[in-house]
Amino acid sequence: MTMSSIGTPEQLRDPNYTPPLVKAVPLGIQHVLAMFVSNVTPAIIVSGAAGFGFGSNSPDFPQMIYMIQMSMFFAGIATLIQTIGIGPVGARLPIVQGTSFAFIPIMIPLVAGQGVDAIAVLMGGIIVGGLFHAVLGLFIGKIRFALPPLVTGLVVMMIGLALVKVGIQYAAGGVPAIGTEQYGSLINWSMAGVVIVVTLGLKFYTRGMLSVSAVLIGLLVGYAFAFAMGEVNLSNIGRAATFALPNPFHFGVEFSVAAIIGFCLMSFVSAVETVGDVSGITKGGAGREATDKEIQGATFADGLGTAVSGLFGALPNTSFSQNVGLIAMTGVMSRHVVTIGAAFLILAGLVPKVGALISSIPIEVLGGGVIVMFGMVASAGLSMLSDVKWNRRNMVIFAISLSLGLGLQLEPGALQHLPGTLKVLATSGILPAALIAIVLNLILPEELAAEATEEVSGGMAGHGRGTLPHPD
DSSP: OOGGGTOOHHHHTOTTOOOOHHHHHHHHHHHHHHHHHHHHHHHHHHHHHHTOSTTOOOTTHHHHHHHHHHHHHHHHHHHHHHHHOBTTBSOOSOOOEEEOSTTHHHHHHHHTTOOGGGHHHHHHHHHHHHHHHHHHTTSHHHHGGGSOHHHHHHHHHHHHHHHHHHHHHHHHTOGGGTTSTTTTOHHHHHHHHHHHHHHHHHHHHOOTHHHHTHHHHHHHHHHHHHHHTTOOOOHHHHHSOSOOOOOTTTTOOOOOHHHHHHHHHHHHHHHHHHHHHHHHHIIIIISSOOOHHHHHHHHHHHHHHHHHHHHTTOOOEEEOHHHHHHHHHHOOOOHHHHHHHHHHHHHHHTOHHHHHHHHTSOHHHHHHHHHHHHHHHHHHHHHHHTTSOOOHHHHHHHHHHHHHHHHHHHOGGGGTTSOHHHHHHHHTSHHHHHHHHHHHHHHSOSOOOTHHHHTTTTTOOOOOOSSOOOOO
């Protein structure tokens, strides 16, 4: 499919241009394939943490299928809000929305081992956090100064580091298998390994859609391998309905101070991520800067999409960065192409059998994909940090924030005497790290004397500037 057959260079840079349908449909499906696995994974992780996911033998297992279904449906709805727009809501750009990884480390402590009843607390936090996120659109430009790459890069890296444990647990057999002989068995690791090997092979040795969909194809190959090994259970597909509408307040709604604070604080990070994605789309697809109206509309839509998702039992939505890269790769800026992709997501979300099929993927196979995805989240944070000028001031801010944030993740028992709300917020490690980094970045002087850091660096003081030397 050549670009000249889709439209002229001017048309390809125009968000309002509609390519011929025969070309627009495959391009729209590309966007769905690029984000599909990442979109449904948070629902699987949260339901597993609550105790009704993979391997739990819980009678509430069908609730995970519903969460997967809603992840697809409301990703499509939120994407439509972005591409079509409702008044000032929506950027009217080819922005693909999906379930956010960023909130997972906040959600897990809120639901850990508490069953499906704990999901109501998440929904309350999601609704309020989404509305708060939408309000941020009114002054998003004025708060960006408090979230430079030093802060956002640290937070994104912390999110990845918080999630890598989940990937290893899944690849080894899942939380229910811990303590049994099956946990970490050769067959479990072989299923995960197939996914990792295929994903890396496609990512590095192919181009175009094969490379973009490497994780999805890796999971399909891993699924086929697991099926051949007799590790796939298809019974849920036959029992699932062919068609079902979203159910308002499916899990109920309960308002918790810890959930509301956690979701509102993480909304800052999500809002800044959206600003970056909007800028990436306009630069990569149209060769221009994003307008204030586009940034504000995108932030409104981000928050509104999240709040509506919470009303029906879905998890928080955000713009998906991988689709920004896809637009830069194809050069097609049409928002109507992404609208077609959103329609496919909505249709998939109305068919529970699709969710049941996804739930039949062995957790070890999913673990292989998750290891790659969460590692890439940490790598994305490291990439953001490469834009930081690594003077001694920034090194101290990063060191203290990382030490406390990662330390609290690794040793949550150190907070056993904190009140319940603070304990839940602090054990994620992400919020303490982000708050410390923001505060120190605002109050510390621009430069610290050399002797202020040399004495605590153990002779390993770095002098990096965050840039690579030119290959002279």
